[in-house]
Amino acid sequence: MTAPAVPRVGDPERGTLAKAADENFPVAPFFLPRAWRDDLMAVYGFARLVDDIGDGDLAPGGADARLLGVSATEAEDRLTLLDAFETDLRRVFDGTPRHPLLRRLQTTVRSRSLGPEPFLGLVAANRQDQLVTRYETYDDLLAYCELSANPVGRLVLAVTGAATPERIRRSDAICTALQIVEHLQDVTEDLGRDRVYLPAADMRRFHVRESDLATRTAGASVRALVAYEAQRARDLLNEGAPLVGSVHGRLRLLLAGFVAGGRAAVKAIAAAGYDVLPGPPKPGRLQLLREVGVTLRGEG
Numbered sequence: 001m002t003a004p005a006v007p008r009v010g011d012p013e014r015g016t017l018a019k020a021a022d023e024n025f026p027v028a029p030f031f032l033p034r035a036w037r038d039d040l041m042a043v044y045g046f047a048r049l050v051d052d053i054g055d056g057d058l059a060p061g062g063a064d065a066r067l068l069g070v071s072a073t074e075a076e077d078r079l080t081l082l083d084a085f086e087t088d089l090r091r092v093f094d095g096t097p098r099h100p101l102l103r104r105l106q107t108t109v110r111s112r113s114l115g116p117e118p119f120l121g122l123v124a125a126n127r128q129d130q131l132v133t134r135y136e137t138y139d140d141l142l143a144y145c146e147l148s149a150n151p152v153g154r155l156v157l158a159v160t161g162a163a164t165p166e167r168i169r170r171s172d173a174i175c176t177a178l179q180i181v182e183h184l185q186d187v188t189e190d191l192g193r194d195r196v197y198l199p200a201a202d203m204r205r206f207h208v209r210e211s212d213l214a215t216r217t218a219g220a221s222v223r224a225l226v227a228y229e230a231q232r233a234r235d236l237l238n239e240g241a242p243l244v245g246s247v248h249g250r251l252r253l254l255l256a257g258f259v260a261g262g263r264a265a266v267k268a269i270a271a272a273g274y275d276v277l278p279g280p281p282k283p284g285r286l287q288l289l290r291e292v293g294v295t296l297r298g299e300g
Contacts, residue, residue: 039159042108045101053081054126067099086123118151133195149179174240180233181265185280223274237262260291
């Protein structure tokens with residue numbers, strides 16, 4: 001996978017979209033029709049920007065805050081930035097947004113007749129990240145994924161004209177799985193942000209304390225916990241995989257790539273002995289291609 005382009009200071013659109021190369025799976029691969037690629041990149045730009053606001057990872061220079069009408073003195077307050085971002089998002093549907101990524105998104109929203117709900121869900125997820133840093137149960141985590149992950153899959157189906165209730169249900173399972181996998185890959189990074197996405201009830205079950213997550217390598221209890229959560233993600237991917245067979249053509253290949261990306265990441269975590277603490281285990285390109293083939297053939 002090619003390295004992302006170096007963003008220019010003061011060029012928030014370029015810097016945000018350049019991060020697409022670092023994702024677990026292609027955001028808008030070359031084989032899709034140009035119109036789909038453009039619209040998916042517009043959706044990605046929105047999702048990446050709201051995540052960067054929520055994580056405090058905006059490009060240096062303060063350009064995004066200025067575009068959203070947030071003063072330099074308030075720009076460090078993520079909730080203030082998220083409120084301003086939501087205000088600008090609403091202009092996508094009834095006015096002219098200030099931020100260039102949202103102006104780009106407006107073209108997609110209008111051409112695809114998209115509603116505000118999935119976009120507002122992603123904003124709500126990032127607002128929740130500022131207020132909730134621990135999850136007591138797996139069901140609590142699933143409710144978070146309903147905001148933080150599932151809207152993305154629903155938007156992909158809407159952009160490609162493939163949304164049906166059953167496909168949305170399968171897509172939700174895939175997206176939740178991908179979110180869980182990302183949480184497993186990023187345990188150390190998340191802890192550095194004072195966030196733990198491993199359910200507290202599961203941590204107690206496996207006798208894992210937060211201090212165990214702060215070590216250089218994982219002990220047996222942490223590995224057992226990660227293996228348990230990885231199996232949950234694997235099961236969700238299998239539940240969602242029939243989505244791939246329900247569509248045809250290039251959309252089928254795109255959706256297979258999403259499922260395969262999750263499966264390959266789970267296998268990379270397993271290959272690391274479920275020790276995710278030294279850094280995120282990542283699958284190689286060959287493993288990803290193998291998983292695409294398996295998924296396209298309908299094998300589990």
